[in-house]
Amino acid sequence: METENKTPKKSTKSGKTIKITQIHSTICCTPKQRATMNALGLRKINQTKTMPDNSAIRGMIEVVKHLVKVED
Numbered sequence: 001m002e003t004e005n006k007t008p009k010k011s012t013k014s015g016k017t018i019k020i021t022q023i024h025s026t027i028c029c030t031p032k033q034r035a036t037m038n039a040l041g042l043r044k045i046n047q048t049k050t051m052p053d054n055s056a057i058r059g060m061i062e063v064v065k066h067l068v069k070v071e072d
Contacts, residue, residue, distance in 0.1 A: 016053040017070040021046065036063045060067065 022042040026034050040060055041049045051057045053072075061070055 009065075015053075017050050018053045018057070019048055019050055020061065021048040021055075021069045021071075022044050022067060023069050024067045029064075029067070033064050033067070037067065040064075040068075042068070 004012070020040060020042065022037065022045055025045060026037050029037075040051070040057075061068060
């Protein structure tokens with residue numbers, strides 16, 4: 001019999017979210033920057049994602065800050 005790990009999902013303490021929009025192409029980027037964009041879920045120009053405002057997401061934004069626009 002298999003047991004399931006039912007840990008609750010971590011949520012942000014303040015519940016704040018940020019909107020991240022891709023504004024430039026990833027054609028001339030490094031593989032690390034392309035992987036970061038994929039991790040953020042951004043694959044097309046003008047695509048927008050709403051993400052929780054935490055340090056992990058802020059760190060990813062710092063890597064690709066020249067490719068995205070961030071709104072609080």
